[in-house]
Amino acid sequence: MKKIFALLLTCLLCLSAVGCSEKPYQAAWDGFCYTATEHQAVEMKSEDRKYIINLLNEAVWETNIEDCECDFYFSLQRQRVEYHSECGTFNDITNGKSTKVAEDQRLKINTILNLDAAKEKVGTVTDFSKFSNMTRETSKIEVTFDNNTGAPFYFTIEDQENIYEIMNIIFTDTFENMGEEVNDGNHSSIKIIQGERIYDMSLSANKEGKYYYSFSTTDLYDKIIELAREAGAFEGVE
Numbered sequence: 001m002k003k004i005f006a007l008l009l010t011c012l013l014c015l016s017a018v019g020c021s022e023k024p025y026q027a028a029w030d031g032f033c034y035t036a037t038e039h040q041a042v043e044m045k046s047e048d049r050k051y052i053i054n055l056l057n058e059a060v061w062e063t064n065i066e067d068c069e070c071d072f073y074f075s076l077q078r079q080r081v082e083y084h085s086e087c088g089t090f091n092d093i094t095n096g097k098s099t100k101v102a103e104d105q106r107l108k109i110n111t112i113l114n115l116d117a118a119k120e121k122v123g124t125v126t127d128f129s130k131f132s133n134m135t136r137e138t139s140k141i142e143v144t145f146d147n148n149t150g151a152p153f154y155f156t157i158e159d160q161e162n163i164y165e166i167m168n169i170i171f172t173d174t175f176e177n178m179g180e181e182v183n184d185g186n187h188s189s190i191k192i193i194q195g196e197r198i199y200d201m202s203l204s205a206n207k208e209g210k211y212y213y214s215f216s217t218t219d220l221y222d223k224i225i226e227l228a229r230e231a232g233a234f235e236g237v238e
Contacts, residue, residue, distance in 0.1 A: 019030065025056040026077045033113070036070045037132040040136075048112045053197065059099040065091050066098040069211070072113060073088065084156045085157050086180065086210050090210065115209040122175050124214050127204060134199050136167045142191040145228045152187070155231040162227060167192075169220045170201075175213040178205055188224065 027049055033042040052074070068089045070082035079094040088106030091098045101109065141157040155161060182205045186233050190198040203221050205212040215221070228234070 011069050013050050014063075023053075025052055025053055025079065025081070025177060026036055028075055028077050033068055033074050035074055035129055036073055036126050040129055042072065042113060044112060051112070052109065054113070055101060055105060056099075059090070059101070061092065061097040061186045063097050065093070071207075072080070083109070085113065085115055110210075113209075116177050122177070122208050122211075124174060125170050127175075128208050128213075130206075131199055132198065132209075135194060136164075136171060138192055140193050141166060142193065144187070144189045144191075145224065145229065146186050146188045147228070147231050147233045153228060153233040154227065155233070157227060162223075165224055166190075166220065171221060173219060174216045175206075176216050178212040178214050180212070188221070190224065208213045 024045060033041065033044055033052075044208050066084075066089045068082075068087060068091065070083035070084050070091065072083045072085065074081040074083065079092055082091045082093055083089070085106070086093075088101045088103070088109070089098060090101070122128060126134065139158075143155050143157060144155040145155065147153050157166070163177060164193060176238055182212065186204050188203040196235060203215075203224060205214050207213075
């Protein structure tokens with residue numbers, strides 16, 4: 001009987017030791033990193049996953065959530081952790097705490113997330129990760145038009161000739177890098193509806209990684225203004 005008790009005690013001690021040594025942050029069985037706005041999975045090597053997990057487990061965490069606009073999030077076994085590539089902040093949303101990595105660590109994480117390549121790779125609309133699956137076939141376009149009144153003007157484009165012209169502009173125009181900040185005060189945008197897929201697109205600047213890109217011409221904006229005028233966006237506006 002003493003031997004049995006001794007054996008049970010040994011097993012309990014072993015289990016306790018394993019539990020105590022378990023790291024709080026562990027990768028889930030499926031999925032790991034996703035873009036925050038499009039929820040698209042980010043492909044990553046196993047050693048890169050381990051690097052990020054180790055960073056999270058070795059970090060010094062503060063008991064607050066930093067006010068950062070995350071562009072990626074990590075779906076772990078027990079937590080959702082959001083990441084802001086511009087400042088290197090991780091927010092543990094599940095447990096309400098945050099940590100900020102060193103600059104060299106931030107640069108390495110951003111390299112893993114392929115953000116360094118993003119500055120040069122956006123030339124056409126499908127180079128944006130959020131528009132990569134977009135096609136020309138569109139059922140309708142919902143417009144939020146800024147007519148400088150302080151209240152946006154909403155209208156829907158369903159005429160197929162107009163939709164064809166708009167989508168042709170979007171797919172043939174190119175984009176220019178505007179840097180990490182945008183000062184354009186215009187907030188006009190369109191929602192491109194293609195069956196179950198919906199694409200939100202700004203008419204002035206769209207973000208990829210940490211950079212904003214604008215259309216190289218004003219063709220799209222000019223077309224939307226034309227249709228907005230026909231829809232009555234400027235009636236009663238001085």
